[in-house]
Amino acid sequence: MLNQIQPPLLELRGVGKQYQLGEVALDALAGVDLRIERGEFIAVWGPSGSGKSTLCNLLGLLDTPTSGSLAFDGEPTARMSDRRRSDVRNRAIGFVFQSFNLVPVLSALENVMLPLQIGGAPERTARAEAAERLAQVGLAAHMAHRPARLSGGQQQRVAIARALITRPALVVADEPTANLDTENAVMIIELMRRIGRHEGATFVFSTHDERLLGRVDRQLQLRDGRAVSDRQVAPARGVS
Numbered sequence: 001m002l003n004q005i006q007p008p009l010l011e012l013r014g015v016g017k018q019y020q021l022g023e024v025a026l027d028a029l030a031g032v033d034l035r036i037e038r039g040e041f042i043a044v045w046g047p048s049g050s051g052k053s054t055l056c057n058l059l060g061l062l063d064t065p066t067s068g069s070l071a072f073d074g075e076p077t078a079r080m081s082d083r084r085r086s087d088v089r090n091r092a093i094g095f096v097f098q099s100f101n102l103v104p105v106l107s108a109l110e111n112v113m114l115p116l117q118i119g120g121a122p123e124r125t126a127r128a129e130a131a132e133r134l135a136q137v138g139l140a141a142h143m144a145h146r147p148a149r150l151s152g153g154q155q156q157r158v159a160i161a162r163a164l165i166t167r168p169a170l171v172v173a174d175e176p177t178a179n180l181d182t183e184n185a186v187m188i189i190e191l192m193r194r195i196g197r198h199e200g201a202t203f204v205f206s207t208h209d210e211r212l213l214g215r216v217d218r219q220l221q222l223r224d225g226r227a228v229s230d231r232q233v234a235p236a237r238g239v240s
């Protein structure tokens, strides 16, 4: 039976993030109301300085709002201890970064294994699951390569495999295509979309590239720290 009372994956009410720069207070985000459900594929877009990274950091529980409330899976983050917040982050959230952030001395396979090993999984299990993930992103033939031997698009695919290895409910990707050419950017977005759809994971990625917006289900536009438009462009998939 459908569970009608399941809370949204993320719920933001009047969220603000203010930075104090000497005497001056800067509102990087102000009054953001947002509900994100399981299985959504969302682009956060807007010009430089509009608050995309700040929002990604809040959604990924890397940072906390200075006003308003944010709940992850129904649990208000304001009531989470630092320890609890990092537990939730490690268990339920994967990250993809603009500059890939792979460990240069490790192979693609070892990079993808890392989150499982940090979580205490036996090496054999981690190795098998990482191999499966790399195959899923089309890199079965590149598992032994170190990042320097991979193209930017391939490195980002390794990073996606790494973000997914713990089967997170949410993947937050801050400008994942900023260092890629258009062909690779489209490939990365399509890959995230396909995997999100297949596994019911929620993907939120930020971009300033409007050409990518046609490939998402929902477009959240930021300007000067405010959500100025929130468009559902494809039916929400949710998770059955």
Ligand SMILES: Nc1ncnc2c1ncn2[C@@H]1O[C@H](COP(=O)(O)OP(=O)(O)OP(=O)(O)O)[C@@H](O)[C@H]1O
Residues within 6 Å of the ligand: 019, 020, 021, 026, 027, 028, 046, 047, 048, 049, 050, 051, 052, 053, 054, 055, 208
């Ligand atoms: N740690 C910080 N300290 C002070 N101000 C900050 C900090 N982080 C961000 N800001 C400011 O907050 C505003 C929003 O920044 P943010 O990085 O979220 O925007 P963005 O849309 O991601 O920009 P970009 O596309 O250039 O990455 C900007 O004015 C920025 O200068």
